[in-house]
Amino acid sequence: MKRLVLVAVLAFFSLTASAQDGFRAGVNGGIPVGDFDDFLSFSLSVDLSYGWEVSDGIDLGLISGVNFNFGKDEFDDVKYAPVAGMARFSVGDGFAIGGDVGIAFNLESNGGSDFYWRPVVAYSISDMTDIQASYSNVSGDGASLSSINVGVGFRF
DSSP: OHHHHHHHHHHHHHHHHTTOTTEEEEEEEEEEEETTTTTEEEEEEEEEEEEEEEETTEEEEEEEEEEEEEEOTTOOOEEEEEEEEEEEEEEETTEEEEEEEEEEEEOSTTOOEEEEEEEEEEEESSSSEEEEEEEEEEEETTEEEEEEEEEEEEEO
8 A cells, every 4th residue: 555655646736847837955964852752863854745836825735754763772763644635825025824734654574554644844045946834643553753854945
């Protein structure tokens, strides 16, 4: 099931990337907080999204990517791939707020999936580039993997 969803997401992005209207890519770095901050040192994520402008200043779409959380000392890295719906709302003067909600697939051999959510604040520094701050959270089985992130997003 996990492979089927990931293949479907990759196929979707392959088809929509050729249109390039609404296509975005982002890179974020972060610091783990919460339940796993003693075991993880740094978070790095790469995401791809496609959004449709449904109204003036309101974009809805899909987002996916890969998130790497690097382990401290003898602890293993944690990798997951979120697949989520996204919403972005322009609030004026180049600022936008929004969030992503969906499922994060653990990329380990026996990994499962857990609930994923990420609120985002972005500032547009050009027609093609945003600086963004976010909080990402993957929660399940009574624990949550969280990080505070900053990054850059590119519109194509």
